[in-house]
Amino acid sequence: MLYIIEDMINGILMGSIYGLTAMGLTIIFGVLKVINFAHGSLLMVGLYATYWAITLTGIHPYLALFMVIPAMFVFGYYLQDIVIKPIFIAEKNVREPITVIIVTTGIWYILDNLTLLLFGPQYRSIPDNPLQGQMFEIGTMFVSAPKFYGFLTAIVTACAIHWFMQKTIMGRAIRATSMDREAASLMGINQYRIYNVAFGIGAATAGIAAVTLIPFNNIFPTVGVLFDIKGFIIVVLGGLGSISGALIGGIIVGLIESVGPQFMTATWTEAIVYGLFLLVLFVKPSGLFGQKHDW
Amino acid sequence: MNHQHINKIMLAGVLVIAFALPLVVRSATYLHILVLLFFYAYLTTSWNIVGGFAGVLPLGHAAFVGIGAYTSTILSLQYGISPWLGMLVGGVLATIVGVIISLPTLKMRGAYFALATIAFAEGIRVMVENIDYIGPLKLNGPRGLQIPPLQTGLEHFMFASKEPYYYIILIMLLAVMLMTYLISRAKLGYYLMAGGEEPEAAMALGVNVARAKLIAMAISSFLTALAGTFYAQFSLYIHPKSIISLDMSFEIAFIALIGGRGSIFGPILGALLLRPVGDFCRIYFGDTLPGLHLVIFGLVLIFVMLYQPRGIQEPISRAYQALLNRLAPTPSPRTVKLGEIRS
Numbered sequence: 001m002l003y004i005i006e007d008m009i010n011g012i013l014m015g016s017i018y019g020l021t022a023m024g025l026t027i028i029f030g031v032l033k034v035i036n037f038a039h040g041s042l043l044m045v046g047l048y049a050t051y052w053a054i055t056l057t058g059i060h061p062y063l064a065l066f067m068v069i070p071a072m073f074v075f076g077y078y079l080q081d082i083v084i085k086p087i088f089i090a091e092k093n094v095r096e097p098i099t100v101i102i103v104t105t106g107i108w109y110i111l112d113n114l115t116l117l118l119f120g121p122q123y124r125s126i127p128d129n130p131l132q133g134q135m136f137e138i139g140t141m142f143v144s145a146p147k148f149y150g151f152l153t154a155i156v157t158a159c160a161i162h163w164f165m166q167k168t169i170m171g172r173a174i175r176a177t178s179m180d181r182e183a184a185s186l187m188g189i190n191q192y193r194i195y196n197v198a199f200g201i202g203a204a205t206a207g208i209a210a211v212t213l214i215p216f217n218n219i220f221p222t223v224g225v226l227f228d229i230k231g232f233i234i235v236v237l238g239g240l241g242s243i244s245g246a247l248i249g250g251i252i253v254g255l256i257e258s259v260g261p262q263f264m265t266a267t268w269t270e271a272i273v274y275g276l277f278l279l280v281l282f283v284k285p286s287g288l289f290g291q292k293h294d295w
Numbered sequence: 296m297n298h299q300h301i302n303k304i305m306l307a308g309v310l311v312i313a314f315a316l317p318l319v320v321r322s323a324t325y326l327h328i329l330v331l332l333f334f335y336a337y338l339t340t341s342w343n344i345v346g347g348f349a350g351v352l353p354l355g356h357a358a359f360v361g362i363g364a365y366t367s368t369i370l371s372l373q374y375g376i377s378p379w380l381g382m383l384v385g386g387v388l389a390t391i392v393g394v395i396i397s398l399p400t401l402k403m404r405g406a407y408f409a410l411a412t413i414a415f416a417e418g419i420r421v422m423v424e425n426i427d428y429i430g431p432l433k434l435n436g437p438r439g440l441q442i443p444p445l446q447t448g449l450e451h452f453m454f455a456s457k458e459p460y461y462y463i464i465l466i467m468l469l470a471v472m473l474m475t476y477l478i479s480r481a482k483l484g485y486y487l488m489a490g491g492e493e494p495e496a497a498m499a500l501g502v503n504v505a506r507a508k509l510i511a512m513a514i515s516s517f518l519t520a521l522a523g524t525f526y527a528q529f530s531l532y533i534h535p536k537s538i539i540s541l542d543m544s545f546e547i548a549f550i551a552l553i554g555g556r557g558s559i560f561g562p563i564l565g566a567l568l569l570r571p572v573g574d575f576c577r578i579y580f581g582d583t584l585p586g587l588h589l590v591i592f593g594l595v596l597i598f599v600m601l602y603q604p605r606g607i608q609e610p611i612s613r614a615y616q617a618l619l620n621r622l623a624p625t626p627s628p629r630t631v632k633l634g635e636i637r638s
Contacts, residue, residue, distance in 0.1 A: 035406040086601055098352050098405045102552055103600050105545065109593035113586030121585065221586070225541075229417060232410050267425050274418035281411050282399040 006141040007258045013147040015254020019238075019247035020154040021209040022231035024202030027161070030241035031178045031198035032088075037104040040228025041111035042203045046072050046210030047219040048115060054126045054214070061126060061215050062149070068207040076203025081196045083107060088192065108228070116221040123218040131215040150212035154250075157208055158243050161201070174198055178241070233277040239287025248289055252276075298619050313465055317458045326457040330529065332570040333464040334522060339550045339562035340471045341518035345511040346548065347557035348484060350491020351401065352409045354544050355416030359516045361423065361539035362389040363523025368440050368533060369432050371451075378452035382524035386517040393516025394509060401508045413541065420539040439534020442527065452528045460529050467525065468563070471518055476559050478514075487511055488557070549592055553599050555606025564608050569595070 025039045036042075049071055053064040087100050134145035165171040176184040177194040185191050217223070234253055238245025253273055260269035280288060320326055338356065346353050366388055367381025400411040424437045434440075447453045454460060478484045489497035490504030497504050527533045537543075546569075554565020569592060576588035603609055 106596035116586035
């Protein structure tokens with residue numbers, strides 16, 4: 001019994017980190033109405049940025065946040081501004097921006113393989129990791145410390161984004177654009193700049209996720225793909241565009257992955273996750289907790 | 296000599312070159328590259344029936360390749376049934392699966408449909424990786440199946456040299472291209488295109504868009520599964536990670552999008568452009584610059600989407616049209632004077 005509780009705690013912790021990795025995906029979808037296939041690659045870029053920030057300066061892993069967040073924001077902002085915006089402008093009248101999905105796929109391929117070209121295929125982990133193997137002991141249960149910090153980070157990030165969306169002028173402009181592009185434009189909001197900012201925020205949350213992942217995750221050029229597919233599943237489970245939905249979807253996936261192996265071969269849990277995903281898509285495509293405009 | 300004559304001569308010329316190529320290309324490596332080029336052109340043309348004409352974005356076609364490959368391989372390994380027959384069984388099986396998966400998904404909006412097909416294909420891959428046996432059928436999990444080259448000959452779909460494979464895939468490609476041509480000229484093609492561009496308008500005019508898309512998906516999954524059998528017999532080894540991979544699904548979609556979605560020659564043009572680039576990068580820069588070809592794919596994809604959203608077939612067909620006009624100028628339409636009509 002205690003095993004199951006331990007597994008559940010670990011599942012919730014890891015799941016909230018999954019939710020954090022998917023949060024940017026849901027923000028970008030909420031505003032641009034586009035599924036960003038390059039989101040795993042943004043996470044991968046964040047991981048490499050964190051890795052180099054820590055390796056070159058020797059700071060504590062979590063202090064890298066202060067470098068990675070602004071760097072990723074700028075990266076996302078200009079990625080959208082230079083590569084994706086022209087397509088939006090060209091396809092103004094098209095309702096379903098399939099072309100944009102395709103372009104983000106192109107970005108995914110370019111980023112992953114450029115990283116492979118530049119840094120090689122080897123697995124890396126940060127040197128002199130101060131969080132290596134740190135555990136909290138609760139009775140006879142063990143809980144990984146970096147995962148617990150990741151859980152806290154995920155909650156803080158979700159709250160911070162919620163506050164930003166509700167209380168700041170930029171947040172309101174973003175919400176307005178996500179509800180109705182044309183009306184927002186008529187109110188004097190530059191929708192393309194909002195897209196840039198939303199993409200920047202999405203990339204920045206991928207950077208935050210990268211910092212929380214780096215103490216216990218190896219990095220390699222295709223690391224993003226693992227989180228990419230998982231991210232799609234999480235955001236659809238929780239409802240595309242919903243921040244809290246991303247967290248809950250992440251926790252569901254995390255729980256299935258950690259508790260499932262008690263009852264079956266570990267690799268089967270993956271099949272269950274896909275099955276659940278398809279089921280939600282068929283039955284309730286707006287997601288388990290999705291509302292139309294949920295920020 | 297008018298345009299139609301020139302078109303026929305050009306087509307005949309291309310066909311003669313295609314059929315005579317193995318007489319000139321003696322290197323097994325180059326033949327292998329050509330076979331895979333036609334294999335991908337075939338897959339993309341099959342994908343195009345639903346991904347191009349119907350205006351949706353399926354990203355899980357590798358699942359059908361896998362179904363075709365596994366069905367015929369299991370039937371021939373365990374029951375000694377000729378792969379040719381297994382090919383048809385695999386095709387029928389893939390059609391059933393394709394229809395089942397399409398019934399709920401084709402109603403979804405673009406992005407959701409793409410995600411659903413990805414999840415479906417990945418789900419199939421995970422299941423095949425985890426299953427060693429379905430009843431008496433041996434899938435062999437992640438280790439995959441090896442086809443021992445015991446008997447060669449047409450009836451066993453197995454040959455010692457690459458030339459027969461070349462001709463088989465070439466004929467398959469030509470057949471599927473002819474088929475897409477016929478579909479694009481038939482009612483189904485018009486329904487699909489109307490439904491892909493303006494679903495509401497098409498439905499208002501009484502077009503059963505959902506049914507047309509379902510038929511397209513059935514045809515497409517059947518044809519895709521046939522190529523799976525070909526791949527199994529050509530490479531003699533299949534395993535889930537290679538044959539039901541996301542990379543294959545995406546490469547099919549990339550070739551179609553770069554070549555030109557919904558056009559008959561788009562897939563072959565896309566394959567002619569991308570496959571050689573990929574192969575030569577792998578041969579010459581595989582050690583020093585791994586992944587270079589995928590960077591090039593991504594760049595080409597983005598530039599094509601930015602500047603030629605209808606694919607490279609558009610500038611090419613425009614250039615061809617200009618050439619036609621140069622060779623056989625069409626007489627400019629004669630201005631008719633009022634007096635001529637009266638008399």
